[in-house]
Amino acid sequence: MKPMPVGVDIAKSVIQVHYVDKETGEVVNKAIKRAKFLEFFANRTACLVGMEASGGAHHWARRLISMGHQVKLMPGEFVKAFNIRNKNDVADAHAIWRAVQQPSKAVAVKSEMQQAMLALHRMRSQLMKFKLMQTNALRGLLAEYGEVMGAGAASLARAIPEALSRLSERLPAVLIESLREQFNQIDALNQRIDALERRIRELSKNDLAVKAISEISGIGFLTATAAVASMGDAKAFRSAREFAAWAGLAxxxxxxxxxxNLHGISKRGDQYLRTLLVNGAHSVLLHAKKPSAWVTQLKERKPINVVAVALANKMARLIWAVLAHEQPYDRDHMRAKPA
Incomplete structure (x- = not known):
């Protein structure tokens, strides 16, 4: 017997539930307090629970699965197509109930360890943005007084003491002190970023999946840990191309x-993971001593940024192949031609 489909719209305090009772045919729209949500499903026969893959969805999915229910997490864009009229909790739960009954690809439910890794990456990404904002602001302020620094963090660190010394002869001391404080904030952000990277490395040191894909050229420990945590279960994707498309590289x-007509990349999926893959591809193009024939031929025909994205797409496919087939990466592997 098929499990009864249930649409669940998650919110901070009240969770909306929509289903049709199999025995009576009654359409039920019920708002449940957060503390009573699991109790509502505790003594029920196995249900097919549909939810949007939003904040808190993976936590509830793990709890419901442990209770014997089936859970299908769906992208918000997919669910949106089933919301016909108004936008409210009742309508959203109804739309999710409709969507969960349609054949579609579900979002893989992540484990707590995978979410912990992603949390560290999200904090690192936020600090990187803060660092870039502070650095650009400092460079702009110094440029107003004729002090232009070379590109890169190292150039800024080398030039800032002499620049502030020169400016102190003709500018107010309060401004010089404020500029020095901003530079110190950038240095503090660098230390926090380094600490997070050490924690990411420590958390992943025994992860076999991370070690396996780290052998791929252009995949460092940051990209490897982000890829393993973001994709959840590699077998949730039917093919390597599907994973690359999910990452927005198709x-x-x-x-x-x-x-x-084919246009630029779709930029769907996880922007942070896609950025790491593209940066890794640029690193390969800049530093590879013996680039592959495929890369060399592509560089002759296409701009460097197009080549980098194409290489990032290939790296994403290799990540899926290694994790889905559970085999070590072989640089010289040749795919057997079908008979």
Whole structure:
């Protein structure tokens, strides 16, 4: 017997539930307090619970699965198509109930360890943004007084003491002190970022999946840990291309009447993971002593940024292949041609 579908709209304090009772045919729309949510499902036969893959969804999914229910997490864009009229909790739960019954690809439920790794990466990403904002602001302020620094953090660190010394002869001391404080804040951010990277490395040191994909050129420990944590279960993706498309590294398609035009990458999925992959691809292009023939030929025909994205797409496919097939990375592997 098929499990009864239930649509659940998650909120901070009140969770909306929508389902049709199999025995009576009654349409139930019920708001449940957060503390009573698990109690509502405790003594029920196994249900197919649909939820948007939003904040807190993975936590509730793990708890419901442990109680014997099936859980299907769905992207918000997919659910949005089933919301016909108004936008409120009742309508959202109804839309989720409709969506969970449709054949579609579910979002893999992440473990607590995977979410812990992603939490460290999110904090690092936030600090990187703060650092970039503070650095650009400091460079702009110094440029107003004729002090232009070279590109890169190292150039800024070397030039800032002499620049402030020169400016102190003609500018107010309060401004010089404020500029020095901002530079010290950038240094403090660098120390916090380094500490987070050490914690990420420590947390992943025994992860076999991270070690396996770290063998791929351009995949460092940051990209490896982010990829393993972001994708959840590699087998949730049907193919390597599907994972690359999920990461936003496949071209957008616009077509009609049987004619399809390919545009730039779709930029779907996780922007942070995609950025790491593209940066890793640029590193390979800049520092590889013996680039592959495929990369060399592509560089002759395409701009460097296009080549980097194409290489990042290939790296994403390799990550999926290694994790989905549970085999070590072989640089010289040749795919067997079908008979």
């Amino acid at each position: 071209p957008r398609q616009v077509g009609s009447g049987g004619k399809i």
